[in-house]
Amino acid sequence: MSFTDRWFDPSKPPKAAIAIAIHMFAEVPLGWQKLFYETLNALVAVRTADRAFSLNYLAVEFENHQLEFDMPDPDRVLAGICRRCAQRSKSICQKCGRRGRLRMFNMTDAAVLCPRCAAPELLHRAIDDALTYPGLIAVAGRVESPQRVPEVLRGAFMRATEAGAMDARQFRKWLDELKRLKRMLPPVSVPNEADA
Numbered sequence: 001m002s003f004t005d006r007w008f009d010p011s012k013p014p015k016a017a018i019a020i021a022i023h024m025f026a027e028v029p030l031g032w033q034k035l036f037y038e039t040l041n042a043l044v045a046v047r048t049a050d051r052a053f054s055l056n057y058l059a060v061e062f063e064n065h066q067l068e069f070d071m072p073d074p075d076r077v078l079a080g081i082c083r084r085c086a087q088r089s090k091s092i093c094q095k096c097g098r099r100g101r102l103r104m105f106n107m108t109d110a111a112v113l114c115p116r117c118a119a120p121e122l123l124h125r126a127i128d129d130a131l132t133y134p135g136l137i138a139v140a141g142r143v144e145s146p147q148r149v150p151e152v153l154r155g156a157f158m159r160a161t162e163a164g165a166m167d168a169r170q171f172r173k174w175l176d177e178l179k180r181l182k183r184m185l186p187p188v189s190v191p192n193e194a195d196a
């Protein structure tokens with residue numbers, strides 16, 4: 001196997017090796033980039049001719065809500081480095097790198113996020129639901145109690161009504177306020193994993 005310009009060439013200085021590898025796997029979500037560099041560093045540190053085949057076919061994936069380094073036929077050392085990376089990514093916010101956990105937004109959308117990055121995503125979805133299906137909250141246009149208001153919107157609901165209930169006119173006005181609030185939120189990034 002020729003090592004010319006391969007990041008896993010054992011004779012290449014670690015810095016140069018990592019610079020090449022980063023170019024090859026550039027799409028890693030922002031919050032996971034530190035872990036990505038650390039894992040690359042660990043792999044570069046154990047480069048040998050015997051491991052060249054595995055490293056040559058390295059694929060970095062993150063569709064599965066974790067940062068996965070996949071390679072054919074890894075030995076115990078390589079497999080350990082890859083496993084550790086996937087394991088750690090499960091508790092690192094993929095957007096900002098703070099401590100996070102896997103959050104399911106619905107049957108298909110999920111991401112590892114910290115509370116701060118998850119909040120706007122949850123708000124977006126709750127507002128969309130309230131606007132699309134107001135009947136989930138209001139009965140005959142009226143809200144009798146905050147019980148049916150999604151948790152993430154309950155604080156805003158209680159601030160909008162002292163009584164903890166809304167008549168039809170108040171409820172319509174509140175939905176308009178939610179519409180305005182939604183425009184001020186950062187855009188949703190979770191549904192399309194490739195853009196996350």
Ligand SMILES: [Zn+2]
Pocket residue numbers: 093094095096097098100113114115116117118
């Ligand atoms: Zn975050």
